[in-house]
Amino acid sequence: MKSPAFEYVRAESVADAMSAYAEADGDAVYLSGGHSVVPSLALRLQAPALLIDLSNIAALSGISLHDGWLRIGAMTRHVQALKDPLIAAHAPLFTAAAPFVAHPAIRNRGTLGGSLAHADPASEFPAAAVAMRAELEIASSQGIRRVPADDFFVDIYETAIEPGEVLQAIHVPSPVAGQVIGFDEIARRRGDYAMVGAAVQAVSRGSGLEDVSIALFSVGNHPVRARKAQAALTGRMIDADAIADAQAALEDDLDPPDDPQFPASMRLHLARVLLGRVLANLEAVA
Ligand SMILES: Cc1cc2nc3c(=O)[nH]c(=O)nc-3n(C[C@H](O)[C@H](O)[C@H](O)COP(=O)(O)OP(=O)(O)OC[C@H]3O[C@@H](n4cnc5c(N)ncnc54)[C@H](O)[C@@H]3O)c2cc1C
Structure with a gap:
């Protein structure tokens, strides 16, 4: 099956993405790696009027250490979880989980943010985030908040992200001695x-x-x-x-x-x- 017709826009900032979502009256879906969204369109499980591509937004990329926490941008690809030395040292359960996620072609495109936002109960990265006591950085029109992973995963395919909000990053506390x-x-x-x-x-x-x-x-x-x-x-x-x-x-x-x-x-x-x-x-x- 082919997906129904949709409009496409590539957002340049989180604010851009959120205003495109609001202008579409919520009849829109964010697109990061696309490896869950695109199959769901092709299977006609959803038919949004607009796809809002998040891949060009600088605030969603990058991996950096701040005050004992590793900040991993939501657009970080699965393959980076496998290979990035900062992730291996400071968020090692993501590195340990990555080889179990799908296959190389999917890991090259799929993102950590997409996996957490999608919240498939059989997914590896959400459980790794909970075990590492990660916190999720979510942007809304009101500002930015951090939600502990324990409170982020609400139900099957349901998270603390409200409609139109954007998951910006994952924060992981660095390992301690022992x-x-x-x-x-x-x-x-x-x-x-x-x-x-x-x-x-x-x-x-x-x-x-x-x-x-x-x-x-x-x-x-x-x-x-x-x-x-x-x-x-x-x-x-x-x-x-x-x-x-x-x-x-x-x-x-x-x-x-x-x-x-x-x-x-x-x-x-x-x-x-x-x-x-x-x-x-x-x-x-x-
Ligand atoms: C054949 C196949 C096998 C797979 N096997 C596995 C597996 O073994 N384990 C596993 O965990 N996954 C598996 N996946 C899923 C894959 O890991 C996906 O890439 C992942 O679930 C979603 O990441 P994505 O970046 O592709 O997100 P997308 O498909 O782009 O988006 C997923 C959802 O999250 C939303 N979203 C994405 N980014 C954000 C954001 N920053 N803020 C707010 N909302 C956002 C989207 O709107 C959408 O609803 C498989 C996929 C395929 C096609």
Whole structure:
């Protein structure tokens, strides 16, 4: 199928983009990498009158360090998450997640901002953002606000971005001494969306793990913070007992969807297996 006809405009600034959206009375869609928007047009899942291209806006690009936070412009491509040394050093879960996202052709065009704004519950980068306790910089006609990733993902394909607002950047707090991370997923084929995925970050001290942060994906309508599993690991060294307790805690943390192809009990089982695998292979990043 071909997409319905639409107008196209390339915005030169965030203000430009927002006023084009307002002039179209909201019958418009922002376009960044286009790898979710364009298929949805071709499948006629949506038919906006106007596509507003964000790719030329300077405020949405660039990767820079400020006061212990890495600012990653929303237009940063998936492939940069894989290769950029600043992202690898200061937002390492994005680097760990990137090889699992689709295939090279898609990673060359798809953007981090587009992935987070799209908020597919099976996507890798949203869970990595939650686990890293990232904050999302959103521009509106009222100004700019920062929303913690925990509050950003509201529901399936729904975020804290209101109609017409623009996600400008992702801010990630830099790793502290002793920080460890782990990321993995179970998918039918490499590059497919995950059946279950896990992003984990913690600080490893002589006395055990601190600041444990676990986000699971493809287990609900958005990335799910596994609070009981986090508590089960806090203050403990990683060993078989600690891992078993965290796996058991997922029973309370998760309420996965049930469908005949993929029953909830199977998803919970896979989440436990995957979390055990990730916890047994945590890597030091600072
Ligand atoms: C074959 C295939 C396989 C894929 N596999 C995976 C996978 O395994 N894992 C995965 O995570 N993704 C996968 N994707 C999706 C891909 O990663 C997309 O690129 C990504 O989800 C969206 O990023 P984008 O830059 O292409 O955004 P676009 O498609 O341009 O936009 C996505 C949505 O976000 C909105 N938007 C974009 N940027 C902004 C912004 N700055 N502010 C406000 N709203 C904005 C758009 O209006 C749109 O609603 C796959 C895609 C394809 C085609």
